[in-house]
Amino acid sequence: MVPTPPKRPAPDQEPGAADANKRPRHNAPASPRSIAEFELFEVLGEGAEGVVRRGRDRRTGKNVALKWIFGDGPGGHGHPDRRALAMEAGCLHACRGHPSIIGIHDVAADPKTGDVHLVLELVCGGLTLRESMWKPLSEDVVREMMRQLISAARKIHDAGFIHRDMKPENVLVCPLGALKVCDFGSATRQEPAGKPHEAHPVGTLQYNSPELLDGNWCYGPAVDMWGLGCVMAELLTAETLFDLETREEMLDEMSKLRDQMASASAAGKLDPECLAHLSEAGRDVLTGLLAFRPDERLTAAEALEKPWFKNFKSHWIGL
Structure with missing residues (x-):
């Protein structure tokens, strides 16, 4: 049975988000x-x-x-x-x-x-994760890659920012398998509780979270975690989780994903056979990242404390 992540306070009620306006401001160098x-x-x-x-x-x-x-x-x-x-x-x-x-x-x-x-x-090789994804990857490889990406998200969020465009095209792959999150052109600072971000589209439609698609501008770091959940599913299947073109289609498929998770069936559009090799601990992380409600979604810090990561010895990987 697929575990259901416990409910937590909404992201804008967490200490990190509430104190976002107290963090030091990081600006571009004064003299280019x-x-x-x-x-x-x-x-x-x-x-x-x-x-x-x-x-x-x-x-x-x-x-x-x-x-x-x-x-x-x-x-x-x-x-x-x-x-x-x-x-x-x-x-x-x-x-x-x-x-x-x-x-x-x-x-x-x-x-x-x-x-x-x-x-x-300068990253040698310069391939993006998208360009490196040509077949489904093993659980151990996906776990190591997700550990790196979620660790990067934790650093971004702890610094008071949100990336807002987590997707395979914005991850560079080093020759020995190390990953580098890049392209921070959509990044923004976290806002204090209840203060909305500017109301305009951000990121990439296929990796947008339900709250972004629903026009909720009081969002937080949870939007990045949803994007990473989509990336994890893609690494496991070599297929885009939501290969759709409109906001309405996306919300409809996300609702199906939510209902299927609630009934402990396979996650969304993913073929159960493609996930047959994924352990229960791995499913726990995937369903936590793809929780429909942002207040139920795993934070980066919470995800890294999951047994799937804690009980696994990290090592560099080759693709």
Whole structure:
């Protein structure tokens, strides 16, 4: 029988969220370096908000990744959204040193065009978790990967932020299997109890939590945990849990998922045969991450204390 996670206080009633406004503010460096101090090479990736290129720091000789944040001028040049830029850089700065979060070195600007670059850690290989997912993975491999991702989420949440776009495309895979959460372009600070976030779509539809899809703007770190639950299901099956295109379709499938969990059947759309190898302890984590109500969903700290992680010796993995 699939265990039902116990109810807890709503995320906005937890001490961490209630004290979010008391945490120190982490901002982008006050004086950006000049982009002329870096050599720019090939494009590594491109998204809706910017382009990432391989580069080299002329001053130190270190290889880096430079994320050019699109501005509002012709061709994307010009000053980007400074508030969003400061948020992304601030979140990365607050999480510096965590082994499962991409590192930030500097911010670089072009005084002629207004272009701004985040100078980031360069991950050798550069494949995303999405690009590495071509078959269902064993429980031991999924457990190690989820341990790293949930540990990263715990660091982000403890620092007072929410990533808001946890998905395989935003995880980089190192050659020996270590994972790095990246692309903090949707990140935001946690709000105090009862204070809503700005009412606009965030993240990626297929990884949005029920409360986001339902228009509840007083959300918290639980939205990241739902996204990680979707990632865990995907690692186990090599299939997207909610491969849908509209908010209405998503909410309908989530309601089915909730009902199936309540009746102790297989989790959502997942084929029971695909989960036949998953232990009861693993199912406990999966159902806890995919709890429909955010106040019933596992926090990162709670998830890492589950027997599935506590009774397993961590080790690096190769994909």
